Amino acid sequence: MICPRCAYEGVDTLACSPVPEAWEVLRCGRCLYAWRTTEPARRTSREHYPEEFRLTQDDLDRAPEVPAVPPVRR
């Protein structure tokens, strides 16, 4: 399993359905994208994930900080 959004291979399980084996919620350890395994392929499969929402490590590194962390005043 890889992240549909950033193709990272470190994916963990956030939640399992209260009804056994109905679905799981997975999370990417890098971009924090979360998805339920029963969602449409456009949200769960790297192959079908829309180009305009894909992310790279460079995108994550260049993401602006909002709001900026202010200097400490002691």
Add this chain to the structure above:
Amino acid sequence: MAHDDLRSFLDELDRNRQLLRVTEEVAPEPDLAAAANAACRIGPNAPALHFDNVTGFTRARIALNVHGSWANHAIALGLPPETSVKDQVQEFIRRWEEAPVEPERRADPPWTRNTVTGDDVDLYAVLPLFRLNDGDGGHYLDKAAVVSRDPEAPDDFGRQNVGTYRMQVKGRNRLGLQPVPMHDIAVHLRKAEERGEDLPVAIALGNDPVITIVAGTPLGYEQSEYRLAGALRGAPAPIASAPLTGLDVPWGSEVILEGVVEGRTREFEGPFGEFTGHYSGGRRMPVIRVERISHRDDPIFEALYLGMPWTEIDYLIGPATCVPLQQQLRAEFPEVRAVNAMYTHGLLAIISTAKRYGGFARAVGTRAMTTPHGLGYCKVVIMVDEDVDPFDLPQVMWALSTKVNPASDLVDLPAMSVLELDPGSEPPGITDKLIIDATTPVPPDVRGSYGRPVTDLPETSQWIARLTSMLARGDS
């Protein structure tokens, strides 16, 4: 009638046939968001939606589109569902002037029946979370009231803020938070971070409908949302102390989350389909660590769908945006007649005003941009005469088409502040702002040929009554 919690309001919507209970099994995605999206497209009197049979869940109860029509907004204010938009805004103003109404501290809030703390905290075990739009980075809390206090004045009730901010669920006890720099929680967080501290927060989910309205109302920094809620409800807002943080939270909430915004931490968040009808880009934003969950038995999870307007959020914050802008302007300029700031939370505002002298209207327009809300919104302000109803868009179009000479009626203010979510801003958070002065010039401004307006005939009002009466009788 004041509703003390979401449940009693849903019952009231039910009595007014403004609640649709979907009992057939639906998938969490894409059904829940698609249904709420569809409700927005049905028309201005769409019902709220309630789901209790969602695949994979055993006890999930989900309410959507609760404020998502003018009928529901009217019922939230205790008005007849057919009350016109203009009358709802007028009544909102009348009640605003009754504020402040002190809240009522009430014992034994129903959310104390169940508590989870420490390592047992698991948001997914309590909340039936689901995705809204395809490009969203995950599951979001988008209709909660977030409570925080000013770290420099922790005992000041007025500076306690109750606001709605988007929060991405990033883990069992972890949320991303978007504090727009113009909003009060960003001030609280900046002060905490300057002191090297975390910022305690309480997050109230599933609230009475007026709490949700005031949480989206741009009040002044020292104005209390609970005191305004009392005025809008016509009865004191019931509140209680959250057990971990001591913050004041609604007595009737379905779920209370408590924890801290981790000071000086930023982490990737988003994107998220926003009220601008566009996705916000991914940014590194603050993180909330949830340390305690309190909740009712079988809590109802409330969320709203948002996207290309109009969606539920536009009904929810429409009047709540018009009224503070109008009241803040009229405090200095009593000539202001009305403000329609219902478009994209007031990124565009239409203001009607009488004029003291030439150039006055555009001065009022400039002032709108420096109100607390205007600092982040009011990118385009259309000024119209006092006899033009800013809620009557054909009248506004008439004013634009006849009163405007682009040679001097467009006032462009370069590089002004705007919320970063404005997709037109460049860089994000900076934009030119525009006043379109569609008022009739008055001396010493003598431009144009406006000396002979065509007005309704003096006898017209009598004929309106006569024709209306004939129509009511069914005369042919």
